[in-house]
Amino acid sequence: MKAVVQYEYGSADVLDLVEIAKPDIGDDEVLVSVRAAGIHIGDWLVMNGLPYMIRAMGYGLRKPKNTVLGTEVAGRVEAVGTNVDQFQPGDDVFGWCTGAFAEYVAVSEDALATMPTNVTFEQAAAVPISGFTALQAARDKGELQAGHKVLVVGASGGVGTFTVQIAKSLGAEVSGVASTRNLEMVRSLGADHVIDYTQEDFTESEQRYDVIIDTAGNRSLSQLRRALTAEGTLVIVGGSGGRWLMGTGRSMGAALSSPFIGQTLRPFISSPNKPDLLALKQLVESSDVTPVIDRTYPLDKVPDAMGYLGDRHTQGKTVITV
Numbered sequence: 573m574k575a576v577v578q579y580e581y582g583s584a585d586v587l588d589l590v591e592i593a594k595p596d597i598g599d600d601e602v603l604v605s606v607r608a609a610g611i612h613i614g615d616w617l618v619m620n621g622l623p624y625m626i627r628a629m630g631y632g633l634r635k636p637k638n639t640v641l642g643t644e645v646a647g648r649v650e651a652v653g654t655n656v657d658q659f660q661p662g663d664d665v666f667g668w669c670t671g672a673f674a675e676y677v678a679v680s681e682d683a684l685a686t687m688p689t690n691v692t693f694e695q696a697a698a699v700p701i702s703g704f705t706a707l708q709a710a711r712d713k714g715e716l717q718a719g720h721k722v723l724v725v726g727a728s729g730g731v732g733t734f735t736v737q738i739a740k741s742l743g744a745e746v747s748g749v750a751s752t753r754n755l756e757m758v759r760s761l762g763a764d765h766v767i768d769y770t771q772e773d774f775t776e777s778e779q780r781y782d783v784i785i786d787t788a789g790n791r792s793l794s795q796l797r798r799a800l801t802a803e804g805t806l807v808i809v810g811g812s813g814g815r816w817l818m819g820t821g822r823s824m825g826a827a828l829s830s831p832f833i834g835q836t837l838r839p840f841i842s843s844p845n846k847p848d849l850l851a852l853k854q855l856v857e858s859s860d861v862t863p864v865i866d867r868t869y870p871l872d873k874v875p876d877a878m879g880y881l882g883d884r885h886t887q888g889k890t891v892i893t894v
């Protein structure tokens with residue numbers, strides 16, 4: 573089968589489209605014929621081996637342990653392991669995995685769900701990791717309730733476009749921070765208010781929010797706290813700066829200071845799980861959430877897709893079609 577592989581860390585030119593063996597499946601696994609693979613900034617970071625600390629956290633110190641990237645998949649079941657009872661060949665599925673930038677990928681049956689009936693493979697592949705992040709940030713870490721005023725910083729990105737829609741579905745009053753060209757798109761996702769970060773600094777405004785979900789990562793804790801109510805909650809989704817820690821310093825600062833102040837500052841790392849995959853499927857089927865696709869690239873153009881993603885101006889999600 574064709575797959576995009578990387579044998580060393582680095583920029584997009586470490587990627588090669590090559591022929592490799594189709595993956596074998598274990599007893600609890602499903603062989604998925606990949607139709608589309610979502611791509612997100614996490615793939616770009618792992619390709620680069622950034623932040624450096626991830627190399628010591630199991631990704632491989634000198635070179636990547638997993639040579640095929642891609643963690644979000646939608647496709648058709650080709651074969652199933654002997655213990656698999658939730659799926660059969662021919663089913664259309666989506667979920668999270670390792671190695672989606674390939675014609676086939678082996679996936680645990682617990683990491684898959686049948687595809688939402690109302691979307692394309694490309695839209696389904698855009699959902700899993702960005703969707704988990706948005707859902708868990710809004711529902712679990714932000715503890716959003718109907719009527720809460722929530723600010724989504726980075727509302728036009730892969731995570732932000734899901735966060736705006738999920739926050740609306742939870743009944744919040746949503747404000748989205750984006751640049752001029754993305755304001756209409758963010759409004760069309762249901763945001764009640766939009767703030768153009770090229771014209772206005774929300775941290776200098778009088779407006780206070782019950783919850784801020786920060787996916788852009790370029791403002792300090794003290795700036796963000798200024799825009800929170802006295803008992804408001806900050807959820808730190810994204811970080812930026814420094815090749816060693818990439819913003820994790822800010823998360824550590826939040827965890828250390830939070831117990832001593834009225835506001836709640838929560839660092840956050842999303843965790844994929846089947847109940848949340850099913851929750852996302854339901855949100856998509858009810859049309860509360862519609863994945864926003866920016867660009868699609870064929871498998872042999874994954875390096876171009878990575879280059880685009882690395883520029884950090886994606887409008888929604890970028891997807892690889894296979």
Ligand SMILES: NC(=O)c1ccc[n+]([C@@H]2O[C@H](COP(=O)([O-])OP(=O)(O)OC[C@H]3O[C@@H](n4cnc5c(N)ncnc54)[C@H](OP(=O)(O)O)[C@@H]3O)[C@@H](O)[C@H]2O)c1
Pocket residue numbers: 612613614701702705725726727728729730731732749750751752754769787788789790808809810811812840841842843881884885886887888
């Ligand atoms: N904690 C977790 O488990 C977890 C999981 C997934 C992702 N993340 C992190 O979350 C962050 C966002 O990921 P993503 O996939 O959504 O990234 P992305 O798709 O690359 O999003 C970038 C978006 O941010 C916008 N943006 C850039 N600067 C901004 C600013 N100053 N204010 C507001 N918006 C700004 C960009 O819009 P313009 O083009 O208009 O600038 C673009 O639409 C990343 O740091 C990623 O590492 C964390």
